[in-house]
Amino acid sequence: xxxxxxxxxxxxxxxxxxxxxxxxxxxxxxxxxxxxxxxxxxxxxxxxxxxxxxxxxxxxxxxxxxxxxxxxxxxxxxxxxxxxxxxxxxxxxxxxxxxxxxxxxxxxxxxxxxxx
Amino acid sequence: xxxxxxxxxxxxxxxxxxxxxxxxxxxxxxxxxxxxxxxxxxxxxxxxxxxxxxxxxxxxxxxxxxxxxxxxxxxxxxxxxxxxxxxxxxxxxxxxxxxxxxxxxxxxxxxx
Numbered sequence: 245x246x247x248x249x250x251x252x253x254x255x256x257x258x259x260x261x262x263x264x265x266x267x268x269x270x271x272x273x274x275x276x277x278x279x280x281x282x283x284x285x286x287x288x289x290x291x292x293x294x295x296x297x298x299x300x301x302x303x304x305x306x307x308x309x310x311x312x313x314x315x316x317x318x319x320x321x322x323x324x325x326x327x328x329x330x331x332x333x334x335x336x337x338x339x340x341x342x343x344x345x346x347x348x349x350x351x352x353x354x355x356x357x358x359x360x
Numbered sequence: 361x362x363x364x365x366x367x368x369x370x371x372x373x374x375x376x377x378x379x380x381x382x383x384x385x386x387x388x389x390x391x392x393x394x395x396x397x398x399x400x401x402x403x404x405x406x407x408x409x410x411x412x413x414x415x416x417x418x419x420x421x422x423x424x425x426x427x428x429x430x431x432x433x434x435x436x437x438x439x440x441x442x443x444x445x446x447x448x449x450x451x452x453x454x455x456x457x458x459x460x461x462x463x464x465x466x467x468x469x470x471x472x
Contacts, residue, residue, distance in 0.1 A: 248403075277459065286447065286462035287404065300459065334403055336460070348394060349460050351403035 250352035267318040267335030274340040276318040378435040382448030397444040
């Protein structure tokens with residue numbers, strides 16, 4: 245099973261709403277990632293979790309709050325977003341760095357977020 | 361961090377081989393070359409990766425030059441479904457290595 249599952253597939257939210265994006269994998273991966281992708285642009289790294297601890301925050305605004313409750317789940321909590329935050333949000337997982345083995349990342353199909 | 365450069369776009373005739381180049385002249389000895397592709401509105405799909413030897417799998421072949429400063433992804437018989445943006449990424453896998461950082465990629469159009 246090389247699947248990363250993201251829910252929901254589509255989300256429309258108002259600027260005062262609170263919502264959460266969810267990501268799940270059962271490959272035993274201990275590194276999980278959130279990316280943001282605007283139209284016609286490459287994915288941009290937002291956060292990296294390694295062994296359920298936040299290891300990288302790419303200067304993401306605090307209205308995005310990640311959470312890794314266990315080794316299989318990754319959440320992205322959204323609050324007070326702006327219309328410019330509308331994008332495709334991608335989750336990925338891989339073996340954690342430091343295991344010293346080559347390893348690819350597997351991506352989910354993303355959540356298409358629209359902020360109105 | 362090693363950077364990669366790729367042509368912004370390429371065309372390929374259906375049934376012919378598609379050869380996608382990537383330059384990574386500052387690659388370090390512990391950095392692997394990964395290739396991903398992204399079909400419109402889908403998540404990136406892993407294709408292949410390698411360190412210094414040429415690699416082949418059911419999707420593609422990866423040719424890495426001896427000095428490791430460039431590589432070529434080969435899709436041996438391109439189909440219309442191979443139309444996508446192809447990303448070349450270099451990444452170390454040891455502790456402290458960089459993460460999967462995407463450049464602009466190459467938009468491959470497979471033409472009938």
